[in-house]
Amino acid sequence: MLTAGTSFDDSYVAPAGVCTPVCCTLEARKGRYRKVSTKEQEDLRLVECVLLIRDAQDKAAFAEVFRRFAPRVKAYLIKSGSDASMAEECAQDVMATLWHKAHLFDPTRASVSTWVFTIARNRRIDMIRKQRRPEPDELTWGPEPEPNAADVMELQQESNRLVQALSELPDKQRDLIQKAYFGDLTHSEIADETGLPLGTIKSRIRLALEKLRHAMK
Amino acid sequence: MSKIKHHLNDALLMSYAAGSLPEAFGLVVATHISMCDDCRARLGAFEAVGGAMLDDVATSQDVDLKATLALIEKGPKAPIRVDVTKLGLFPSALQDYVGGDLDAVKWRAVGMGVRQAILPTSKDASVRLLHIPAGCAVPDHGHRGTELTLVLQGAFKDEFDRFGPGDLEIATEEDVHTPVAEEGVDCICLAATDAPLKFRGLVQRIAQPFLRI
Numbered sequence: 001m002l003t004a005g006t007s008f009d010d011s012y013v014a015p016a017g018v019c020t021p022v023c024c025t026l027e028a029r030k031g032r033y034r035k036v037s038t039k040e041q042e043d044l045r046l047v048e049c050v051l052l053i054r055d056a057q058d059k060a061a062f063a064e065v066f067r068r069f070a071p072r073v074k075a076y077l078i079k080s081g082s083d084a085s086m087a088e089e090c091a092q093d094v095m096a097t098l099w100h101k102a103h104l105f106d107p108t109r110a111s112v113s114t115w116v117f118t119i120a121r122n123r124r125i126d127m128i129r130k131q132r133r134p135e136p137d138e139l140t141w142g143p144e145p146e147p148n149a150a151d152v153m154e155l156q157q158e159s160n161r162l163v164q165a166l167s168e169l170p171d172k173q174r175d176l177i178q179k180a181y182f183g184d185l186t187h188s189e190i191a192d193e194t195g196l197p198l199g200t201i202k203s204r205i206r207l208a209l210e211k212l213r214h215a216m217k
Numbered sequence: 218m219s220k221i222k223h224h225l226n227d228a229l230l231m232s233y234a235a236g237s238l239p240e241a242f243g244l245v246v247a248t249h250i251s252m253c254d255d256c257r258a259r260l261g262a263f264e265a266v267g268g269a270m271l272d273d274v275a276t277s278q279d280v281d282l283k284a285t286l287a288l289i290e291k292g293p294k295a296p297i298r299v300d301v302t303k304l305g306l307f308p309s310a311l312q313d314y315v316g317g318d319l320d321a322v323k324w325r326a327v328g329m330g331v332r333q334a335i336l337p338t339s340k341d342a343s344v345r346l347l348h349i350p351a352g353c354a355v356p357d358h359g360h361r362g363t364e365l366t367l368v369l370q371g372a373f374k375d376e377f378d379r380f381g382p383g384d385l386e387i388a389t390e391e392d393v394h395t396p397v398a399e400e401g402v403d404c405i406c407l408a409a410t411d412a413p414l415k416f417r418g419l420v421q422r423i424a425q426p427f428l429r430i
């Protein structure tokens with residue numbers, strides 16, 4: 001377990017002058033949190049990387065995100081039924097989309113894993129299922145307020161708790177959920193899922209939505 | 218829109234988050250979420266489950282970083298679309314299918330004052346707009362599979378409940394219901410089925426292939 005004062009990122013040297021307010025505040029907050037697990041550190045580092053891609057077109061930061069997610073996206077696509085070469089092509093595409101859409105990432109509403117998952121899922125529908133993909137209206141019109149660092153921390157921690165809770169589910173239930181997300185179980189084949197630990201993350205997102213609406217007024 | 222009482226269920230949200238819903242159902246889900254912050258937040262939670270699954274997947278093969286960087290150099294394939302929410306009765310996703318707002322719908326009469334417009338989607342399910350004059354009933358029908366009915370304007374009542382703007386009725390195979398539009402404003406709904414509706418009357422049954430519903 002890491003404690004306050006633990007050096008956060010030995011390997012990482014921030015490029016001069018590109019540290020955004022959120023990055024800086026995150027750095028500051030990390031020191032203050034007493035129990036920041038390794039996984040949480042990784043998650044926050046990923047958020048930082050996406051912000052560095054957004055603000056400084058930082059290729060080293062991109063390489064970090066890439067190492068973490070590109071093989072996972074490829075594995076997801078293969079599990080979802082595409083062959084290896086199609087999965088390679090799609091995975092490259094998903095990661096390139098992440099670069100181009102970095103300005104649309106909102107760390108108060110999603111972890112980087114969740115955001116990457118939605119990009120990969122969309123790509124899968126476009127390329128493999130070849131259907132149109134109706135999407136809800138975006139809420140982020142107008143100038144986006146810079147996300148509050150405490151909100152970012154909390155959402156990221158909550159996402160991490162969800163990952164842990166899912167890993168503690170009985171195998172059977174886990175398998176079903178994985179099939180629902182990776183396979184093509186139809187909505188009637190997924191019996192209503194109960195017992196998923198979604199309450200807190202839902203209320204965090206709800207809170208972020210309310211703040212967003214408030215900021216837009 | 219805090220008055221919405223009837224929401225998406227977990228199964229629909231999870232399937233939408235997973236990307237496995239038929240397109241017609243996806244349109245109803247996206248339209249409801251555009252009107253409902255509760256379901257938007259719940260969708261966020263189900264997408265987070267997808268993120269957790271992705272986090273957890275076993276990896277075996279690497280992806281070519283150099284090729285990806287080269288791809289990035291070429292710029293985005295399509296311009297990055299930041300959707301501007303379109304004004305009107307219909308949320309943007311629905312406007313994309315209609316080719317505009319309410320005044321752009323190409324209605325066809327289906328009898329008893331009811332009009333409909335079938336929207337083009339993939340064949341695994343179908344979706345249409347229904348225009349039910351205030352006070353009128355939609356023909357009594359059962360359906361194989363699931364039927365989603367989302368109210369966009371006005372309200373209807375059936376044997377089970379009342380459904381106003383933003384409310385979604387989820388009817389299963391067993392439910393035979395007779396929606397009646399409330400007095401006042403004409404009722405406009407978006408309805409999706411994953412199997413053709415079967416109307417119960419003989420005349421209606423004969424008419425059904427012609428009506429394509």
Ligand SMILES: [Zn+2]
Nearest residue numbers: 224225253256
């Ligand atoms: Zn709802």
